[in-house]
Amino acid sequence: MPPELERSLEDLRASLAALPRIAVAYSGGVDSALVAAIAVEQLGEGAMAITGISPALAPHLRREAAVQARWLGIEHRELPTAELADPAYASNPSERCYACKRELHRLLAPVAAAAGGAVVLDGVNRDDLGDHRPGIRAAQEQGVRSPLAELGIDKAGVRRLSRALGLPWWDKPAQPCLASRFPYGEPITAERLERVAAAEARLHAEGWPRLRVRCQGQTARIELPAEQLSAALELWRDPGTRGELVEAFRQLGFTAVSLDLEGLVSGKLNRDLQPGASGTASG
Numbered sequence: 458m459p460p461e462l463e464r465s466l467e468d469l470r471a472s473l474a475a476l477p478r479i480a481v482a483y484s485g486g487v488d489s490a491l492v493a494a495i496a497v498e499q500l501g502e503g504a505m506a507i508t509g510i511s512p513a514l515a516p517h518l519r520r521e522a523a524v525q526a527r528w529l530g531i532e533h534r535e536l537p538t539a540e541l542a543d544p545a546y547a548s549n550p551s552e553r554c555y556a557c558k559r560e561l562h563r564l565l566a567p568v569a570a571a572a573g574g575a576v577v578l579d580g581v582n583r584d585d586l587g588d589h590r591p592g593i594r595a596a597q598e599q600g601v602r603s604p605l606a607e608l609g610i611d612k613a614g615v616r617r618l619s620r621a622l623g624l625p626w627w628d629k630p631a632q633p634c635l636a637s638r639f640p641y642g643e644p645i646t647a648e649r650l651e652r653v654a655a656a657e658a659r660l661h662a663e664g665w666p667r668l669r670v671r672c673q674g675q676t677a678r679i680e681l682p683a684e685q686l687s688a689a690l691e692l693w694r695d696p697g698t699r700g701e702l703v704e705a706f707r708q709l710g711f712t713a714v715s716l717d718l719e720g721l722v723s724g725k726l727n728r729d730l731q732p733g734a735s736g737t738a739s740g
Contacts, residue, residue, distance in 0.1 A: 458621045466618055468608050474499040478575035481506045482565060482601065483533070484514075485522025487629050488580030488612070490529075491619050492604060496578070497531040505532040505572060509561045511540060512650040513634040517658060525626060536564055541647060546636075549645050553636060555591035562599035577601045583611040630667045631723065638672050652709050653677075659705055665689075669721060675712040683720030690716070 458466070473479060479496040483489045483506035496504035506529075508514075508522050519535075526533035538560050540546040546556035562577065569575040579596055581603035586593070596603070605615060619627035635650045649672065656670040656677060669680040681689055693699040693716070706714040 462614070462617055462621065465608060465610050465614060466621075469495050469604060469610070469618075470499055472604050472608065473578075476500070476576045477503070478573045479504045480565065480569040480572060480575040480577050481531075482561065482577060482579040482596070483508050483522065483526070484580070485518055485525055486580060486632065487619055487624075487626060488582050488605060488615050490525055490580070490624065490626060491615050491622075492578050492580050493526070493531050494529050494619075494622060494624060497529055502532070503573075503575075505534060505575065507534045507536050507565055507568060509538045509565075510535045511538045512647040512654075513540070513557070513636045513645075515632065515635055515654045515657065517661070518632055521626075528625070534568070536561075536568065538564060541645065547645050549636070549639055549641055549643055551641050552591045553641070553645075555595045557634070557636070558592035558595035559598075562596055562601060566599060579603050581606045582615055583609050633723075638669060640673055643673065648710075652711070655709050656706060656711070667721060671717070672711075675710065677706055677711040677714045678717050679714065680717045680719075680721040686716070686718065686720055 473492075473495050479500055481489055481493045481496055481504070483493050485508065489506075493504070493506045496506075506522075506526050508519070510519065523533060523535075538557075540557045540560040543556050543560060546553055546560070565577060569577050577600070579601050581590075581593055581596070582605040586606055593603075610618070616627050635653050636645050638653050639645055639649070653670050653672050657668060660668055660670070660679065665681060665685070667682050667685075671678040671680060679689075693702065703714055
């Protein structure tokens, strides 16, 4: 491990060891999983991981979060959230993520307090601070700490540390919540979220691990990494294979399905934001 990486790891360990108890706002992504790993390493039973559960969390990510927590040996709790009942979320404004994190931390705070006054930590890293992330502001208002960002650890550093520690998911692709698949201003419902989740699950099962199914109205647009577009076009050139995919999407309730020739671009829908508007570049 390079010396600078060793220093980052020791600083992270010392930072978390100084806390009495820890509750990690844990999605199962590589960032929050690293925080959870160091938390349980340093505090043992004094650390827990809490995952917010709603239709915006893809079912396979919920399962992966639970498996990873068991692998780490950290206490894991699931916390149902109700952000869909909040018009500030369901109407899908550019500040949607603020409403989501406000709901999560409103519910998480008393759980942490009941667990001996645990300090709530999240997986925000240094790179996240350069994006428009209203969810970070909501967390900060609730007193949530971000040890990775505090120590200047960026996304690449998170992956390098995770790999050095032997965490099997160190290269896990970023998986923003399903609400990020809808253009701002289009309402978000449980039914629409579940439709997108099912469409992405089908494509995952067919061997496409990194993708988004963007939804606008009743139409679906598949985003794959640019380097996989040629393979996808060749595969779906066959009328039978293409027809099966279109029919599967129609059965889910989509009226049309297309392939985005630009490829997978994180935060693509943020292009719709007007200058000065706040959104999130995590989609």
